[in-house]
Amino acid sequence: MLPCFKPFGLQTTGSLLYRTAVDATVSPPRPRGWHRFANPGQFLRLAARVTPPVAWAGGILTAVGLFWGLFIAPADWQQGNAVRIMYLHVPSAWLASAGYMALAACAVASLVWRHPLADLAAVEIGPVGAAFAALCLVTGSLWGRPTWGTYWVWDARLTSMLVLFFLYLGHIALIRAFDDPQRGYRAASILALIGVVDLPIIHFSVQWWNTLHQGNSISLTSAPKMYIGMLAPLMVSALGFTLLFAALVLARLSAAVMERRTRAVLLAEVRSA
Amino acid sequence: MNALPFIVASYTVAAVVVGWLCVDTLLRLRKARRRLAAAESGRARR
Numbered sequence: 001m002l003p004c005f006k007p008f009g010l011q012t013t014g015s016l017l018y019r020t021a022v023d024a025t026v027s028p029p030r031p032r033g034w035h036r037f038a039n040p041g042q043f044l045r046l047a048a049r050v051t052p053p054v055a056w057a058g059g060i061l062t063a064v065g066l067f068w069g070l071f072i073a074p075a076d077w078q079q080g081n082a083v084r085i086m087y088l089h090v091p092s093a094w095l096a097s098a099g100y101m102a103l104a105a106c107a108v109a110s111l112v113w114r115h116p117l118a119d120l121a122a123v124e125i126g127p128v129g130a131a132f133a134a135l136c137l138v139t140g141s142l143w144g145r146p147t148w149g150t151y152w153v154w155d156a157r158l159t160s161m162l163v164l165f166f167l168y169l170g171h172i173a174l175i176r177a178f179d180d181p182q183r184g185y186r187a188a189s190i191l192a193l194i195g196v197v198d199l200p201i202i203h204f205s206v207q208w209w210n211t212l213h214q215g216n217s218i219s220l221t222s223a224p225k226m227y228i229g230m231l232a233p234l235m236v237s238a239l240g241f242t243l244l245f246a247a248l249v250l251a252r253l254s255a256a257v258m259e260r261r262t263r264a265v266l267l268a269e270v271r272s273a
Numbered sequence: 274m275n276a277l278p279f280i281v282a283s284y285t286v287a288a289v290v291v292g293w294l295c296v297d298t299l300l301r302l303r304k305a306r307r308r309l310a311a312a313e314s315g316r317a318r319r
Contacts (some may be wrong), residue, residue: 066284082276085283092287128294135290139283146274244291251298258305265312 058243065237091241099129107189130168156205157213167195
């Protein structure tokens with residue numbers, strides 16, 4: 001049976017079966033695997049331990065990667081020094097896509113298991129992912145001017161990335177658009193699942209269409225086409241940005257859980273008064 | 274074309290965006306922690 005969770009502030013968690021079990025004074029089934037983290041208290045304890053080291057590691061690696069890319073890595077024979085923008089642009093593009101993938105995973109967890117933390121995570125991933133998608137578009141534009149001679153072309157890769165940014169904006173607006181938050185979570189989950197079709201389009205756009213944007217230099221299935229002196233700072237920067245992204249989402253999610261708890265405590269006091 | 278102004282602009286935009294995200298998150302986390310502590314201590318006193 002799929003575990004089902006009640007909203008925050010209510011102490012009883014579980015399905016009808018669980019409540020029947022409690023009534024019959026039989027110990028309730030404990031959520032297993034990652035469902036354990038549906039418990040806000042458990043999540044807060046874990047996040048408090050994990051977030052600071054992840055944030056510090058992310059900050060340091062990002063700084064090292066960007067310094068390496070700016071001052072130590074060689075200039076590209078074709079792009080010249082404009083290639084140094086890549087150490088920002090590529091990680092932000094990866095994270096914009098990965099963030100949307102996480103949003104889709106939250107949508108599945110929300111629709112299938114009614115996982116309350118998945119709903120809150122979707123609320124918090126949205127703005128962070130949108131910021132990275134915007135960063136990707138702006139840095140790409142600033143790289144395009146000295147390299148292609150134009151800030152923007154309606155190329156398949158650029159357009160699909162712009163669509164991803166709009167999907168993020170739509171998700172941010174939709175999840176906050178209803179008086180009843182549950183309806184907002186459900187609508188935004190459906191949007192996230194529909195929008196996930198944009199991710200393979202972004203990835204394969206440079207193969208499916210004849211685009212101005214260059215093809216993939218790094219692939220999971222083949223050796224990288226980049227010089228190691230450029231690949232290394234890019235990887236360090238990408239890892240740093242990824243950890244920073246994770247730390248930001250964890251910290252924002254912790255804040256959201258605390259805000260809900262505060263509301264629940266205050267509401268309980270008003271009701272008892 | 275000289276790429277330097279574009280590199281400076283890119284890194285400035287990145288610093289502003291990531292910096293704003295970090296500051297906003299830290300302030301929100303601090304406020305949420307303070308408000309929760311106040312609400313729970315208020316309940317405990319009563």
